[in-house]
Amino acid sequence: MATAPVTPRRERGSMALLHRVRAHLDRLTPQQALAEQDAGAVLIDVRTALHRADAGTGARIDTGTGAGTGTGTGSGGIPGALAIDLTVLPWRLDPDFHHRIPEATDWDARYILFCRHGYSSSLAAWSLRQMGLHRATDIVGGYEAWEAAGLPVSGDPADERP
Incomplete structure (x- = not known):
């Protein structure tokens, strides 16, 4: 019976993964992101939960995860940014998928994502x-x-794309 290779300890963990992933991205400063947004790039606030409905009342509950949209921190959002739940992001941005957002029309589109801290x-x-x-x-x-x-920044509600 063959055993799986062991990942060396220095290459394990969430931060090691993050460093490997970031080596493949052309990450932007906030100023660069604003300039690209002005040139047509789409900014997207990715969160694990936009809001959730209270099953008993149907009321919207702040889950504390929307740092960039006025929930959780009391801060506003980035004007013009879309908010797409992280769990459905690939499907919403896939130009060939029938449940994509209207902006997802091209595989060459420039999407600039952000969350609270950038992880x-x-x-x-x-x-x-x-x-x-x-x-x-x-x-x-x-x-x-x-x-x-x-x-x-804006205190207006985010343009949520469920």
């Missing part, structure tokens, strides 16, 4: 590249770096 967005951007969206990337430092740089 989940790096993994998501790498995943999109693996499926053929070769220009996907993310913002170094995420929404917090964007806000700290003094770039435009």
